[in-house]
Amino acid sequence: MAMPLIGVTTYLEPAAWGVWEMPAALLPAGYPRLVQAAGGLAALLPPDDPAQAESVVSRLDGLVIAGGADVEPVRYGAEPEERTGPPARDRDAWELALIRAALVSGTPLLGICRGMQLLNVALGGTLVQHLDGHIGGVGVFGAHTVKPVPGTRYAEIVPEESSVPTYHHQSVDRLADTLVASAHAEDGTVEAVELPGAGWALGVQWHPEAGDDMRVMSALVRAAG
Template sequence: MSEPIVGLSAYREDATYGVWSQRTDLLCAEYASAVERSGGVSMLLPVQDPAHAAAVVDRIDALIIAGGADVDPATYGQPPHTETVRVRPDRDAWETALLDAADERGIPVLGICRGMQVMAVRAGGSLDQHVPDHLGTTTHSPGGAGYGDVEVITHPGTLAHNILGERTTVRCHHHQAVREHPGFDVSARADDGMLEAMERPGHDFHLAVQWHPEAGSDLRLFEALVEHASATRRRP
């Protein structure tokens, strides 16, 4: 059988390339590379009319909701923090629709950074809009394009623990975090108590992490996603 197709939600940003400077659908290549190195085939899912989500998801075997800009706090009933910037309501709506369709079809889902936050908000949860306000440190997002190296401890019996073991060091770049996550179990926390992974019980693979596995060399999350996609795929 052919390799499973993993859909990757994409950014919609102003970008400059060649002679062009215009609105562009894009995603850093690290995501697709991690999927491909893990045995899958990647497919970018650009922002579009949420009504098309079911047709798109019907053509993939697994879904990754990628990182990116802050989730619009209006979606979880909060006024914006002064540090909440560059919200993308169109992307919020598109990714929520993708998750709805993924639920309907029962395909494996992995949320990464912003993706974890979208998954929590979709479930009726909320976010802490600026982590340094609560922790008093920028460890989880050192600034600029830098990543914070954070050790996380997984909870026994969870999917995250089965994949990653008891402890692992991850690369973080998030100034926001999940506060409430109805319907999800905690999978991992950082040493400072920050929620770093969650998963939905009763699902073979419905996992979200606050860190950026695509930015490192550890492919275990992607390999597990591809393995589950291969085992549960319905396409011929």
């Protein structure tokens, strides 16, 4: 049986390695390693023409929208606040197009951190532009407990409260009408969202690629198989 092909979106950033310094498509190695450990084949998807999203998604068995820069507030009808980071407009446009193509085609979709936020925005939700307490320090993952909502897909995957690696300063504000919240942090922050029904679309606010709990990624790979 062929292993499911899972596309994972990437950053596009200036980078340096060896004798080279130039723009690069980047992705922390934890993402493809987690896909591979869960039984999938990882294909990296750097920002591209949004018009190509449908064609790209048609070649995939599953899609992961990775973490990264803040979503530009104009995408959900807001002005940037003082602590909102610089926009990544190419990523926003590309990843929103990928999300919409995956939802139309029924391709299993997992949004991680920024990816969960983009899923909410793609479906008409909004974001809190800054909150405290969800990082361990600059460049250091924090950890906190998330509690699943009974009866949700996430609760089927991870039925108990669990500690997760976290690094974000934005979160869901108004939840899109078609999504349901499926986990919360102790402070009430929405930590997982999902699209109910026959399709498979889940977003988690934390970073499973930075931990050792494979259940979320394994569930995506099973759905893609």
